[in-house]
Amino acid sequence: MRRAAGERPSPETPEARRGADRTAAGPTAGPGQPGHRWRRHRGFVAGLALVGLFVLASALAPVLAPADPLHVPTGAEAATLLPPGPHHALGTDVLGRDLLSRVLYAGRVSLAVGLGVELFAATLGCLVGLLAGYYGGWLDAVLMRATDVVMAFPSLVLAIGLIAVFEEPGLDKVFLVLGALGWTTIARVIRGEVLTLRGQEYVEAARAVGVPDPVILVRHVLPNCLGPLLVAATIGVGGNMVAEAGLSFLGLGAQPPTISWGAMLAEGQTFLTAAPWVAVFPGGALLLAVLGVNLLGDGLRDLLDPRFRKW
Amino acid sequence: MAPGLLAALLVLPAPAAPQPGGAFRLAFGTDPPTLDPAQASDTTSSTVIRQIFDALLELDERLEVRGALAERWAVSADQRVYTFHLRAGVRFQNGRELGATDVKYSFERAARGKRPWVFEKIAGARDFIRGRSPGIAGIRTAGERTVEITLDRPFAPFLYLMAYDAASVVPREEVARRGATFASHPVGTGAFRLAEWRHDDELVLERFPEHFRGAPLLNRIVFRIIPAEITRFNEYRTGNLDVTDIPTGYCRRVQRDPRTGHDVAIWPTLGTSAVRFNVERPPFDDRRIRLAIAHAVDPRVAVRGLLEDCVSPPRGILPPAMPGFNERVRALAFDPALARQLLASAGFPGGLGLPRVAYYYNTTELNQRIAELIQAELGEIGIRLELRRLDWAAHIMLVDDGTAGFFRQGWIADYPDPENFLTVLFHSRNVGAAGNTSRYRNAAVDRLLDEADAMPAGVARFRRYGQAEQLILDDAVWVSLYHYSSRALIKPYVRGLERSPLSSAPEFLAPLRKVWLAR
Numbered sequence: 001m002r003r004a005a006g007e008r009p010s011p012e013t014p015e016a017r018r019g020a021d022r023t024a025a026g027p028t029a030g031p032g033q034p035g036h037r038w039r040r041h042r043g044f045v046a047g048l049a050l051v052g053l054f055v056l057a058s059a060l061a062p063v064l065a066p067a068d069p070l071h072v073p074t075g076a077e078a079a080t081l082l083p084p085g086p087h088h089a090l091g092t093d094v095l096g097r098d099l100l101s102r103v104l105y106a107g108r109v110s111l112a113v114g115l116g117v118e119l120f121a122a123t124l125g126c127l128v129g130l131l132a133g134y135y136g137g138w139l140d141a142v143l144m145r146a147t148d149v150v151m152a153f154p155s156l157v158l159a160i161g162l163i164a165v166f167e168e169p170g171l172d173k174v175f176l177v178l179g180a181l182g183w184t185t186i187a188r189v190i191r192g193e194v195l196t197l198r199g200q201e202y203v204e205a206a207r208a209v210g211v212p213d214p215v216i217l218v219r220h221v222l223p224n225c226l227g228p229l230l231v232a233a234t235i236g237v238g239g240n241m242v243a244e245a246g247l248s249f250l251g252l253g254a255q256p257p258t259i260s261w262g263a264m265l266a267e268g269q270t271f272l273t274a275a276p277w278v279a280v281f282p283g284g285a286l287l288l289a290v291l292g293v294n295l296l297g298d299g300l301r302d303l304l305d306p307r308f309r310k311w
Numbered sequence: 312m313a314p315g316l317l318a319a320l321l322v323l324p325a326p327a328a329p330q331p332g333g334a335f336r337l338a339f340g341t342d343p344p345t346l347d348p349a350q351a352s353d354t355t356s357s358t359v360i361r362q363i364f365d366a367l368l369e370l371d372e373r374l375e376v377r378g379a380l381a382e383r384w385a386v387s388a389d390q391r392v393y394t395f396h397l398r399a400g401v402r403f404q405n406g407r408e409l410g411a412t413d414v415k416y417s418f419e420r421a422a423r424g425k426r427p428w429v430f431e432k433i434a435g436a437r438d439f440i441r442g443r444s445p446g447i448a449g450i451r452t453a454g455e456r457t458v459e460i461t462l463d464r465p466f467a468p469f470l471y472l473m474a475y476d477a478a479s480v481v482p483r484e485e486v487a488r489r490g491a492t493f494a495s496h497p498v499g500t501g502a503f504r505l506a507e508w509r510h511d512d513e514l515v516l517e518r519f520p521e522h523f524r525g526a527p528l529l530n531r532i533v534f535r536i537i538p539a540e541i542t543r544f545n546e547y548r549t550g551n552l553d554v555t556d557i558p559t560g561y562c563r564r565v566q567r568d569p570r571t572g573h574d575v576a577i578w579p580t581l582g583t584s585a586v587r588f589n590v591e592r593p594p595f596d597d598r599r600i601r602l603a604i605a606h607a608v609d610p611r612v613a614v615r616g617l618l619e620d621c622v623s624p625p626r627g628i629l630p631p632a633m634p635g636f637n638e639r640v641r642a643l644a645f646d647p648a649l650a651r652q653l654l655a656s657a658g659f660p661g662g663l664g665l666p667r668v669a670y671y672y673n674t675t676e677l678n679q680r681i682a683e684l685i686q687a688e689l690g691e692i693g694i695r696l697e698l699r700r701l702d703w704a705a706h707i708m709l710v711d712d713g714t715a716g717f718f719r720q721g722w723i724a725d726y727p728d729p730e731n732f733l734t735v736l737f738h739s740r741n742v743g744a745a746g747n748t749s750r751y752r753n754a755a756v757d758r759l760l761d762e763a764d765a766m767p768a769g770v771a772r773f774r775r776y777g778q779a780e781q782l783i784l785d786d787a788v789w790v791s792l793y794h795y796s797s798r799a800l801i802k803p804y805v806r807g808l809e810r811s812p813l814s815s816a817p818e819f820l821a822p823l824r825k826v827w828l829a830r
Contacts, residue, residue, distance in 0.1 A: 072688060274561065
């Protein structure tokens, strides 16, 4: 689910790194003008713009939404499956609810799950990666095999199975399950970084003067992993959003009245031929938001990691 | 004028003389679980059973009783004894001639099957079902071709039960020979016999030339098993099916589409979709809460949007196609202001202090949307609804055992009589799984239903049911959402397919011996 999109080539696989290298984006102004370089990276700028747009739209949903997203007009005002038009910019759904308002409010859920889950997963992944990479030995072996086990499962199927354990599906369960499954990529990335960092002179020096391990990890090692961490986490956010949409589409995620893009897609599929807009708008929003997040992640990777520079 | 006349002559089909031959192709959503009339309890099985077997009687398209295996019948003055005279020369598909003892054998066998209620009205049937007597005392054979059935008490719809597929007549020797596999090797007296059954793929019937009414017109009937409604629809459009159902969300579209517009056939059936309360479970033990919810729910949004106006908006409890449907019965009107008032008078102004209400429903796309609609509408008056979506088996269990306080329930009549709706669903004797899942106990309603059940058929009887129905509606134990209809696509060359209120696409419970293909 998110593994394919989120995995950053680890130092052990130089082939993968070279492969990714070729996809790195266009020319930059060259060294000495970092700001310029960021601005010139088209993917990064487009990703930032898209993500910014969706974050803003979600934050301002109560202001921007023309109607209550849950309000079902009854009696004379009821107008179901209206195509996009002057009264409803994106049309209405099968119960006559305003689609624009619903797409806006659903965005809040999708973004919140994407970010929230990643925050949780990244924290867990960092912890595992730092410990495994820094201490090595049996701890590394145990933690990395545990990571392999989690990664060996098809994660969407595993998520469906785990959610089925709970009596009632819901967003909180999606959060838990995605968080519990999503930390592996980051753990591997961090471990890889730590493996190279732990032999660095400044780490050796800190150890030599008797700085305790937790302080070394937090003060000296972790800050140097931030670049790869940020990249992996950003791409992870997109994966989480897709996973949440998938689970909600299957009815295992957001439960009404909570709206999410995935749940809206499920609603819309019945009317895909008769009223395509019911599915197209939430689907399009999901597509653009995830695209934005992924562009942002790729851009960050190109810009933060010196190994990806072609110049 | 002449060219016009000529054109008319060319266009008009020749007077329809039924054409024999051909294969009639339809589709089921599921493989029939059984073809044994005693073991069936679903409409898919019943559809096939009705082609292979016959009962004593049959209902026509207008729900009137017609003779089948019985050529005539008589009812005693006290309305308790029914005498059926069997046709002469009826043969089972194994060649043996039918006799009165086959009827007694079949009824006793079926009474211990999946639908014992069909026979429970017969004197001595309960004792027999519980194993306390060797036979049903109320079924007597007199001579080779006469069966006399005595009831415990008068029951006007009894003739409908004798037309029900659970009361099909089976040959004893075939059941003995086949044992449990009779369900997949059925032998009856029907116009068609089983030719081939590849489970979950295709079930083929072929004409039985020695059928007592004469051989049917069709050579074969092919039931294909196609679970996805969209696939059935596509198969119909490509010409691989002669009839099918209209998929969810396509009702308006197929009517507008010139390729399918003329094939659309929508007719009302004997079913009602509703939400019910368990009146024993707080807060629904308070009538004002139930009334508030009933006044706050406007199912017309669902009828228009979700169901595309292809079903009837709710009237009372009985569907309009039901004999005895009463125009004057009034359901509670949609009135959110009144609903708010009632909620406040129950002690929950604006829903304040009222805990979340759980609404139970079984998983279907439509039920899900309706649940959301009810959630939104109740939200408007301040009632917060929690949706409990379960699969059918789990749903029905919680509904039957009284766990669910507010839940969805549909009801489709097995025979066209108000008794099959009102007595089954609301008589205090049927509390629980028997049908009264509202656990509603109203002495006045019980009395009206008891009286009506035992009265001879007629207007006075229907009036009693109407009174009971109004009392039940006023108590808000049941809120109708809509009345079912059959939404079918039928190719223009298909003739003689009855559109009975008991027949619903894609199953078409109608007698297919009347069908012929004009091409």
